[in-house]
Amino acid sequence: VSFCPCQDAPTSGELEQFAKDLKHKRIMLGFTQADVGLALGTLYGKMFSQTTICRFEALQLSFKNMCKLKPLLQRWLNEAENTDNLQEMCNAEQVLAQARKRKRRTSIETNVKGTLESFFRKCVKPSPQEISQIAEDLNLDKDVVRVWFCNRRQKGKRLLLPYGNEAEGMMYDMNQPLVPSALPIPVTSQGYSLAPSPPVYMPTFHKAEMFPQALQPGLSMSNSGH
Known part of the structure; x- marks a missing residue:
């Protein structure tokens, strides 16, 4: 079935038939819906998502959008049928196509x-x-x-x-444990401290603990004397 891309107002029946032909030929040629969307951006500067191609084939887009998308898909289908290396050409330009997509997306978000x-x-x-x-x-x-x-x-x-x-x-x-190096420096005003000094605790020492070596000989001598 032949379709004219220049047709201003295709009928619903023509759109339905074209969608069926597109899906059948796309599968026969080994292209995914994502491949088609990417190829439209690579070849014609108008990239479409896999979801959009899926909705076109399922006739889930509005009639107006179906009419807008049909000429591009018709051109892609003609290229796919007549060009052996179409997929290779699309893959080679995929990086540039993605860059164009990101640039366009940024401008759209701004607008x-x-x-x-x-x-x-x-x-x-x-x-x-x-x-x-x-x-x-x-x-x-x-x-x-x-x-x-x-x-x-x-x-x-x-x-x-x-x-x-x-x-x-x-x-x-x-609440962290305080160590001397982490203690805050008290703020002074007119020479007086505004914060109390932290208490200093001195451990208790016993003579036996401080001079164990000196006391032991004396104790031994005392014991031996008895």
């Missing part, structure tokens, strides 16, 4: 940051269905939206870190 922030103020942890809806509304990949919300929540936790955590760390330090 829609305000919109994402407004969504975040309404719901800090959207459900998977809500993430999908936001991604579709902003024309972003679901993973991009999911990661953005995750990073935004972490940023919020850091900004709202309670002071109790810092105090808890200080209390822990104060």
Whole structure:
């Protein structure tokens, strides 16, 4: 079945037939859905996720998006059928394609940051269905939206870190055993100490313990005298 990429408004029946042909030929040629999405970015500068290709083949995209994506997929299918080394060519440019994807993703996030922030103020942890809806509304990949919300929540936790955590760390330090080198230096004001000096304990010594060697001979002589 032949399809014209220049067709302005394909019918639902034509889109359905093309989706079936695309899936069948893609499998026959040994390409995965992720390969197709990457190849579109490598060859035509418009990369799509594996999820988008999957939804196209399953007719789960809107009619408008199906019509937009069909010409690109038709071009890829023609290339795949007529080029022996298409996969090798895509693999060779994969690094550059990924770099372009990261660059484009950063600019997209900058442009829609305000919109994402407004969504975040309404719901800090959207459900998977809500993430999908936001991604579709902003024309972003679901993973991009999911990661953005995750990073935004972490940023919020850091900004709202309670002071109790810092105090808890200080209390822990104060409870550590004190050694002479770790004793704080008292603060003085007008020559008087504001903090009492730590008590000094002197161990008790007995003569027998202090001079055991000197007493033993005397004791021996005394005992021998009796």
